[in-house]
Amino acid sequence: MIFIDLKDSRPIYEQVVERFKLLILKGVIERDEKLPSVRNLAVELSLNPNTIQRAYGELERQGYIYTVKGKGNFASGSEKLIDRYKEEIQKQLREICKTAISIGMTEEELMNGIREWRKI
Amino acid sequence: MIFIDLKDSRPIYEQVVERFKLLILKGVIERDEKLPSVRNLAVELSLNPNTIQRAYGELERQGYIYTVKGKGNFASGSEKLIDRYKEEIQKQLREICKTAISIGMTEEELMNGIREWRKI
């Protein structure tokens, strides 16, 4: 279901968090769908259960999943999460554009960085 | 000339690198202008000289400055550096847009994240 990139400099638990975030936001994991158990995922990814637990704890803290003791971890509904995530993305875009303009990048050059993802 | 944000989770030497990168790209530090000496900047920022040296070493490796032993570190010309930096920014933008679209963000919502930086 997910994979880990050991060449990535970010901590493993952060990678796990991000992967599940996107899976939930995209709807690949639906509301109330069960995530892999801490122990199972640890075996599957050859990681320590504590690392998975830390990732799940973070996902729960951010509202992406909820926990039922003795049963497992389950995906939350994604509507509000998507809105929040969209704002984060817009914030990132603004930061990058701010820097870009400060070094003299033109509007045209900025748009060239985006154009290939536009339908037109 | 520059400042360090201790609340920033990134390493200090990376912050120093980024600050000088932008100062050179913006032309605030002109070609062949001398940067603060390793020891002076270390005192000014209350850091260890080794930390500054690491930052300067990185800046040299990336072509932003050149070193004259016994004299100091000096800014390189920024023309080629700017072109390279613009490509990096475009790459970042594409990555963000790619993710944004994958979670169902619309073109309109994407543009709202940029609009305030456009002249129009």
Add this chain to the structure above:
DNA sequence: AAGGGTGTATTATTAATGCTAGTACACAGA
């Protein structure tokens, strides 16, 4: 009631890295 699967908590240990500390050496210029 028993057992297996689940999350949770705790403590200890290892490994990597950022940063500091201290020292030493070589070069440039006055």
Add this chain to the structure above:
DNA sequence: TCTGTGTACTAGCATTAATAATACACCCTT
């Protein structure tokens, strides 16, 4: 020669990611 400069090296500290091992409580099925 003296001062300021970059460079190199070793050592150590602090933080954090990650592992290891263990224990406990909950849920559900048998």
